[in-house]
Amino acid sequence: MKWKSQIQNLKAYQPGKTMDDVKELFNLERVVKLASNENPFGCSKNVETFLKTNVLSHAIYPDGYAKELRLKVAGHLSVEPGQLLFGNGSDEVIEIISRALLGVGKSTVMATPTFPQYKHNAIVEGAEIREVPLDPLGRHQLGKMLEAIDDSTAVVWLCSPNNPTGEYIRNGELISFLDAVPPHVLVVLDEAYYEYVVADDYYDSLELLKSYPQLLITRTFSKAYGIAGFRVGFGIGSEEVIGKLEPIREPFNNNTLAQGAASAAIEDQAFIEECRIHNRKGLEQYYRFCEEEGLHYVPSQANFVLIDFGVSGDEVFQYLMSKGYIVRSGEALGFPHSVRVTVGSHEQNEEVIDKMKEFLTLQKRV
Template sequence: MKWKPQIESLKAYQPGKTMEDVQKLYKLEKVVKLASNENPFGCSANVQKYLQETALSQAIYPDGYAKDLRLKVAEHLSVEPTQLIFGNGSDEVIEMIARALLDSGNNTVMATPTFPQYKHNAIVEGAEVREVPLDLKGKHQLGRMLKEIDDSTSVVWLCSPNNPTGEYIRHNELVSFLNSVPPHVLVVLDEAYFEYVVAEDYYDSLELLKSYPQLLITRTFSKAYGLAGFRVGYGIGSHEVISKLEPIREPFNNNSLGQGAAASAIEDQAFIKECSEQNREGLNQYYRFCEENQLHYIPSQANFILIDFGVNGDEVFTFLMSKGFIVRSGQALGYPNSVRVTVGSQEQNEEVIEKMKEFLKELKKTK
């Protein structure tokens, strides 16, 4: 078989151990997952009501255009319905972009470390990947990224807030960057954690879209909306950009339940506001822990925090997992001495912080 040579070195996505796996492995009564940046408060009551009251025919295809969801999202964002494209999670929107714009004759620019699917999809399409390291504070080095752009660049990826650091791009930085990017380059602004941002100097991407038609914004219902299991994401762009991507989209790519759940969820912005406030309180719990124990961390605008323990992140990961808390080791994220922890409920945060303190005590004994 004639496989693409560039996929020979690729590895399939490796999900972490399930809660059930960890429970059996360590014979635990309770396991808390704080590894995938899911919403610890679940989803809006609107969604539960929708699921209870809706009867769908499993034999009928979903609405391929996602009309009801499209209209509600368009109204919420004050954009035209034709400015939206929906995906099986924002992952699929990223895949559509790569498939439409990247090939062996061009290149793409991104930060590192960042969300790995940008690079993964670029490699699949055979494009040259140009990576610019984040600075010591976990920020995009936009000036250096600009220097990597040339006539063969098709896409630039910006993740803000960035995964795994939680850092964000400031309004003035982004405007300056967009003013310098050539018009032939699509700038993808990944805002998966947009709903958690509280920084006053964060940009208004929808307003910027009016002045920069080569901008494409991606968002998701998997994080703050608590609908990760339904896999609904979307892109917002100019009519021209969206019309080029639509033929790439798989037909019927959003299932009926996911469309209805997302349409119900977006109507409850009070729930999103409450989750954002609880998230900010949770982050403060981790900030206090880090400062009390002289641990380096990056202040986050997302629903997770990256904490540097000064030792192999796998050690921290394994210790916490043995105590019933699944986090994400920084070994696979470009920060080998860190772990990334999803902000949970107040109780979950308190519990995992206590186990982190136990780890630090054990660490001191070995030194």
């Protein structure tokens, strides 16, 4: 078979062990997953009510235009319905963008480390990948990213807050960057963790969209909205940009249950605000722990924190997993001495912090 040369050594996404896997492996009755930045408080009761009270015909295709969801999201964001592109998670939106704009002879610019699907999709499309390392504080080096752009560049990816650091791009920095980006380049601003941001100097991307038509924003229902299992993400852009991307979208990519769940979720902004408050308090728990133990961490605007333990992240990961707490090793994220920990409930945070202290005590004895 004549496979694309660029996919010969491409690895499939490797999901972590499930909670059931860990229970069986270590003979545990209870496991807490703090690895995938899911919402520890679940989802809005609106979603639960929708699922209990709506009888859906499973033999009928879903609404290919996602009209109800489209209108609700457009109303919530004060944008036109035609400015929205829905995906099976924001992963699919990234895939659609890549398929539309990237290919042999094209280049794309991104930070490193960052969300790996930008690079993954660029490889599949055969584009040249230009990666610009984060600065020592974990921030995008926008000046160097500008220097990496040339006539072949089709897409620049900005993840803010960035995964896996939790750092974000400041308002003034972003405006200066957008002013300097050539008009032929699409700037994708990935805001998967937008709902958790509290920084005063965070930009208003929807307002910027009015002045920069080459900007496209991606968001998701998988994080703060707590419906990752339904896979709903979306892009927000000018009607012209969305109009070019829409034909590439699969006809029925968001199933009926997913559309209904997301429609119910977006109506409960009080739940989102409550999650934001709890998340800030949870981050403070980890900050206090790091400061007490002299560990470096990256202040986060997301619902996770990256902590440097000074030893292999795999070692920390394995120890915590053996105690029933699944986190994400930094070995696979570009930070080999760190782990990324999703902020859980107050109790979950205290529990995993206690296990981290146990690990540090054992390290001191070695």
